[in-house]
Amino acid sequence: MFMDYLLLLGGLAVLIVGGELLVRGAVGIASKFKLSPLVIGMTIVSFGTSAPELIVSLKAAMDGFPEIAIGNVVGSNIANITLVLGLTAIILPVPVAVATLKRDWPSMMFVSLLFFFFILDGTLNTWEGVIFIVLLLTYTVYQLKSSKKNDDEETEAIKQPILLSMLFLAIGITGLAFGADWLVQGAVSIAKSFGVSEHVISVTIVAFGTSVPELVTSVMAAIKKQMDISVGNLIGSNIFNLLAVLGITAVVKEIPISEAVINNDIYWVLGTSLILLPLMLNYNIARWKGGILFVSYLLYVYFLLQTI
DSSP: OHHHHHHHHHHHHHHHHHHHHHHHHHHHHHHHTTOOHHHHIIIIIHHHHTHHHHHHHHHHHHTTOHHHHHHHHHHHHHHIIIIIHHHHHHHSOEEOOHHIIIIIHHHHHHHHHHHHHHGGGSEEOHHHHHHHHHHHHHHHHHHHHHHHHOTTOOOOOOOOOHHHHHHHHHHHHHHHHHHHHHHHHHHHHHHHHTTOOHHHIIIIIIHHHHHHHHHHHHHHHHHTTOHHHHHHHHHHHHHHIIIIIIHHHHHHSOEEOOHHIIIIIHHHHHHHHHHHHHHHTTSEEOHHHHHHHHHHHHHHHHHHHTTO
16 A cells, blocks of 8 residues: 555656656747747647546556546546646636637547547447547648648747757656556555545546656646636647547447446536636636536536545
8 A cells, every 4th residue: 555655656757757858848849930829739738738638548558548648538537627727827827729629629529529430339440549649640630730831829938948948848758657556556546445435446547547647747837927828728638638548449349338428528528628618708718717617527526436
């Protein structure tokens, strides 16, 4: 039990350092290649912080634990919008870019709805996984091309050697991956010792553990006032979780979907995505709006625990 708590705390510490280095490296690369912070957040940062979800889901699916594979992604997407963005906005109000409202949010909503229709038959199969991967590649290329065309999204010049930025980025992503793995191992072992079900563990503890990179990265970005990265990172992570994490996992091994996900969790995914739209309409997520999101996460966990 002592080692489990040690893994938990050690993983959290590595995640904090990794999140700091990831933001520093990503912003440096954005400046060097004249890409907007928004697009860097939607691609490199969101992909990097979603790496733990990919690793956990793949391992869980291969080891015969589909509940953890799917619950990890579903729970993470709920936590990203409610817990992570909510806490970030409470710390510092989050400005919303025009592109986020008009382009990125609709993309996230479309992917979430597509996921909903795919799982209605109780399985996420190989061909559905292939469709997800193709959509991810198309979306990424579109983001990069859009960044080059938008002259109004300029990155403030940062005097940092490109090799140093790439080193920060690599160390940050590596730290996030290992840190999340240690945190999840410790948290799951502790939870199992208290007799918590696999589904509840996957959508709460495992999902929270793999969402900690997003939380740490967004909070660090907020402190550095790189708020475009905060919003873009979270929306990009949700898109990446569905298209890449579940897409790749489904291609490797078809994922059976439990009734708990179909009858409950998927509606929280859609609901939290929908509630984000009116909160962004004036291009600013104020502290009170962050409070609404955070309370939504607490309600999700409360109702989930009632099913135990």
